[in-house]
Amino acid sequence: MPRLSKGSSTPPVPLARLTRAQEQFIQVWGQMGPAWGVSRTMAEVHALLYVGAKPLNTDDVMERLRISRGNASMSLRALVEWGLISRVHIRGDRKEYYEADQDAWSMARTVIRERLRREILPLLAALYDIRDQTGEHAPGGEAPMRLKPDELASAEAVATHNQRLDELVSVIQTVDRLGERFVGSEGKGLRLAATLLSKVI
Amino acid sequence: MPRLSKGSSTPPVPLARLTRAQEQFIQVWGQMGPAWGVSRTMAEVHALLYVGAKPLNTDDVMERLRISRGNASMSLRALVEWGLISRVHIRGDRKEYYEADQDAWSMARTVIRERLRREILPLLAALYDIRDQTGEHAPGGEAPMRLKPDELASAEAVATHNQRLDELVSVIQTVDRLGERFVGSEGKGLRLAATLLSKVI
DNA sequence: CGATAGTTTCAAATATTCTTGAAAGTCTGG
DNA sequence: CCAGACTTTCAAGAATATTTGAAACTATCG
Numbered sequence: 040m041p042r043l044s045k046g047s048s049t050p051p052v053p054l055a056r057l058t059r060a061q062e063q064f065i066q067v068w069g070q071m072g073p074a075w076g077v078s079r080t081m082a083e084v085h086a087l088l089y090v091g092a093k094p095l096n097t098d099d100v101m102e103r104l105r106i107s108r109g110n111a112s113m114s115l116r117a118l119v120e121w122g123l124i125s126r127v128h129i130r131g132d133r134k135e136y137y138e139a140d141q142d143a144w145s146m147a148r149t150v151i152r153e154r155l156r157r158e159i160l161p162l163l164a165a166l167y168d169i170r171d172q173t174g175e176h177a178p179g180g181e182a183p184m185r186l187k188p189d190e191l192a193s194a195e196a197v198a199t200h201n202q203r204l205d206e207l208v209s210v211i212q213t214v215d216r217l218g219e220r221f222v223g224s225e226g227k228g229l230r231l232a233a234t235l236l237s238k239v240i
Numbered sequence: 241m242p243r244l245s246k247g248s249s250t251p252p253v254p255l256a257r258l259t260r261a262q263e264q265f266i267q268v269w270g271q272m273g274p275a276w277g278v279s280r281t282m283a284e285v286h287a288l289l290y291v292g293a294k295p296l297n298t299d300d301v302m303e304r305l306r307i308s309r310g311n312a313s314m315s316l317r318a319l320v321e322w323g324l325i326s327r328v329h330i331r332g333d334r335k336e337y338y339e340a341d342q343d344a345w346s347m348a349r350t351v352i353r354e355r356l357r358r359e360i361l362p363l364l365a366a367l368y369d370i371r372d373q374t375g376e377h378a379p380g381g382e383a384p385m386r387l388k389p390d391e392l393a394s395a396e397a398v399a400t401h402n403q404r405l406d407e408l409v410s411v412i413q414t415v416d417r418l419g420e421r422f423v424g425s426e427g428k429g430l431r432l433a434a435t436l437l438s439k440v441i
Numbered sequence: 442c443g444a445t446a447g448t449t450t451c452a453a454a455t456a457t458t459c460t461t462g463a464a465a466g467t468c469t470g471g
Numbered sequence: 472c473c474a475g476a477c478t479t480t481c482a483a484g485a486a487t488a489t490t491t492g493a494a495a496c497t498a499t500c501g
Contacts, residue, residue, distance in 0.1 A: 052374050057393040057401060060373045064405070067366045074277055074359050078459065089408075092400045097478075107461045112479060133469075133476060143407040147415070158275050165268045172261040173253050192258040199293045200258060204265070206344040207290075214348070279489065298448075308491045313449060334446065334499075 061090050065104075076154060077121070080106060084114045085123055088139035089146075094127045096134040122149045152222040159215050163208065170204045173197055262291050266305070277355060278322070281307060285315045286324055289340035290347075295328045297335040323350045353423040360416050364409065371405045374398055 065086040072082025083104055088095060095103075100111045115137055118124040123146060127136040140146050266287040273283025284305055289296060296304075301312045316338055319325040324347060328337040341347050 051395075052393050052398045054391055054393040056373055057398060060370050060401065063370050063373075064367075067363065067370065071359065071363055074355075076275055080459075090401055090404050092404060108478085109462065109480075110460055113460090116479080135478080141404075143404075143411045147411050154275075158272065162268065162272055166265075169261050169264050169268065172257055172264075190255055192253050192255040194252075197253045197258060200262065200291055203291050203293060203342075203344075210344045210348050281489075309448085310450075310492065311490050314490090317449085336448080 061087075064090050075150065076157070077117070078114070080104070080110055081114045081117055084111070085118055085139060088118075088124055088137060089141075092139075092141065094129065094136035094138040096132075096136050098134070100137075121153050148222050151218050155215060155218045155222070159211060159218065163211055163215065166204060166208050166211070170201070170208065173201055262288075265291050276351065277358070278318070279315070281305070281311055282315045282318055285312070286319055286340060289319075289325055289338060290342075293340075293342065295330065295337035295339040297333075297337050299335070301338075322354055349423050352419050356416060356419045356423070360412060360419065364412055364416065367405060367409050367412070371402065371409065374402055 065083050068086035068089075069079045069083035072079045075082070077085075084100055087100065087103055097108065097111050097115065100106070100115065101108055104111070106114075115124070119126060119137070122140070124137045124139045127138045129136050140149065266284050269287035269290075270280045270284035273280045276283070278286075285301055288301065288304055298309065298312050298316065301307070301316065302309055305312070307315075316325070320327060320338070323341070325338045325340045328339045330337050341350065
């Protein structure tokens, strides 16, 4: 990746070209959004704040993205909740300004953290719950022995079912723990992990 | 996680309870689907084949999930394309049967592989493209020197823009490479990685 | 070669999710 | 504490995505 190391000598670029590049980025990032658990517009707003690299207020966002006030407000708020952007106050101005997290690695950590919290943890909880319904410790309620044979699930079916669930839980737990490590370790977890892995495996 | 190690002694379980557990699993897994890039129904079909652990045909799926033939057909086909289930022929029966990949780790690898292919790679390509529009090598077309000063983007703006894009590309490249390693290394990549990481960081 | 069983396709119907815009709410300076 | 500036909310409307069902297609059996 030669581009990344050559640094940032900046030759003259027509303004229109920069704007066009920004717009394209916003569009691409926006399309990626839904696949990441944020709406298209939310992703667009984020993209705008991220490439623009300077604080914007709600009206700026509305104007630049041609979206309604309500939409802009909700998207900005959601992004703040995710922790991907933050409110900034500009002195002498009564409006709220918003500024994107400028560090791409920190962004990545945020996304991972939020997805763990919103998706993986509830999923794990639900799976535990389901697994418990057919666990070893025969559940307290009704006494299963009093049923006729064909009202009992075959031991084999139960065993398979439990096995499948256990495997799944195990995988998801691993993913969760991996994620937690990336997110935690206060910083370069992901990068370190990447480096490590590329050497070891 | 004591549950996982205790093994699979299977006490009698009422059939209704097993069925209920399966249904709950199907529902939970289905809800997770959209967050993973597969439709709810697709995820449900997959869940059904996974917990059921025995091959089913289109009619079985329709009946069990109460969905239309068309939907069942499309979902099954998509799952086959993803590589999460495969067609099985049962001798003496003219129908096509489908069977889920039974190994949760292999499932995880499949999902990662497909998401890399469908999302990350196109994204990277697009980002390269965008980045090239404001790169060092002044683009060939028009000669930017002939524009009036205010038709040029400020060097600072361009520099920031490029920096942002480069950082992003770098992060995404890392994710991509990480993913490739998990997926490749013909097997227990993810598990190994997890173990490794949990020791090192 | 039909006839039949099975599968796929796709336009229309449905369900879901996102967006708008105006009304209601909140904050701040005077 | 009022007036204006700004923000949030939310029901209705618009846009997307999914699902259906029936027709078209394909393969197999006798």
